[in-house]
Amino acid sequence: MGTKQRILREALRLFSQKGYDAVSVEQIADAVGIKAPSLYKHYKGKRDIFDAIFEETAKRYGEFTDSISVHMGDSDQDLAVFGAITADTLAEKVRSLIAYSLHDEFVSQLRRLVTIEQFRSPELSALYSQRYVAQIQQYHEGLFRRMIAASVIRREDPELLALMYDAPILLLLGECDRHPEKEQEIMDTLEGHVRLFYRLFSKQPPEE
C-alpha cells in the first residue's frame, strides 16, 4: 500500500479513537512510520487528511453498501420470487450484516468518527443522517412497501415499519461500539428483536 493510503488508514484509526482535535499530525506520522514533515508531501495539512478520509473513502463505503446488497439483495429476490422469507433467514441476514459492520475495520472506524464529529459542521450532520439513518430507512421502507403490496406483511405505514425495524438495530450497534465486550449479549437481543418484528408483522402463509 502506498504511503498516501497508509496515512489515511492510520489517521482514520486514530481520529475514530480520539477525535480530530486530540490527534496530532506527529501521532499520525509515527503510526505510519515516517516523520511529521514528510507527511506534508502527501497532504496539504491535517484538515486535508480529514477531508480526504471522506472523499477518498467514498469508494470503499460504496463497497460496503454493495456488500449490504449481497446480504440483503437476495432476500429482496426471495420476496420478489416467492413472496416470503422465514424468520430464521431474516435473523441470520441481520446478524451477518451487523457482524460485518462491527468487525470491518474501515466501516466500524468510519462510523465512530462520524458519530463523534457529527456536530462539527452541517455537512457532517447531513452525512451522519444520510448514511446511518435515511439510507437504511429508505431501503427497508421500499422493501416493506413491496411486501405489503404482495400481502406478505400487514398493511401499515412503511416508513413507520422501517423505523420500528431499524432503530433498535442501530441502537444496539451503538451499544456494541461503546461496549464491544457485550457483543454476544447484544447480538442475542438483536435476534430477539428481529424475530419479534417478524412475528408481529408477517402474515401467516395461507393454510393448505
Added chain:
Amino acid sequence: MGTKQRILREALRLFSQKGYDAVSVEQIADAVGIKAPSLYKHYKGKRDIFDAIFEETAKRYGEFTDSISVHMGDSDQDLAVFGAITADTLAEKVRSLIAYSLHDEFVSQLRRLVTIEQFRSPELSALYSQRYVAQIQQYHEGLFRRMIAASVIRREDPELLALMYDAPILLLLGECDRHPEKEQEIMDTLEGHVRLFYRLFSKQPPEE
C-alpha cells in the same frame, strides 16, 4: 448566579457545540466576561471544569428525571388504577417529554456533549449507555411488564417491547439534534410511531 456556576454554564454551552478539545479556556472566560487566568481561582484547570460539569450537574439531571416522572408518572398511575391509557394520552406524554428534552438548554446541551465525547473514556461510554439507553429502557420494561401482567397489552418479552418503543424515539431525538429545523416533521413521525406501537400491542378493552 455566581461566577463559578456561570463558568460551568458557558463551558457546557461551548463544549456541546464544538467538543472539549476545540474549546479554549480563553473562549470560556470570554463568554463568562472575565480573563482566562481568573478562571483558575475557581477551577484547577480545563479538565476540572469538564469533570465539574458532570459532577455538579448530577443534581440538575436528577431534576430532569424527576420531570420525566411528572410526565410519565401519572400514566403509571393511570395504569395502576384503570389498567388503561388512550393513544391520545400516550402520544401527548411522549411529545411533551421530547419537547422538553429538546428545548431545555441544559438537558439538550448535556446530551450533545456526551454524544460527541462518548468514546473518550470508558466512564463516558458507560454514562451514555446508562443515561440515554439503559435507564429509559428499564423504565419502560418495568411499565410494560406490569401492563402485560394486567392484560393491558399483548404478552411479549418486555425488554424487546421497550426496545421497539424507545429506540425509534431516541433515533428521532438524534435527528432533531442534528437538524433542529426539521423538528416539526420529526415530531409528526414520532406521533405516528407511538400510535402504531399502541395499536399493535394494546388489547382492545373488553366489549360491553
Added chain:
DNA sequence: GTCTATATCCAGATAGAC
C-alpha cells in the same frame, strides 16, 4: 520523498500586583 532544524503560533497554566 524523507529527513533535521526551525519558524510560528497558540493553548494551558502560573506569578504576583491590585
Added chain:
DNA sequence: GTCTATCTGGATATAGAC
C-alpha cells in the same frame, strides 16, 4: 477575585539538505 505579564509545552507547518 480579577487583572497584566509571562512561562512553558506542544502543535501545525515550512525551509532546505540529502
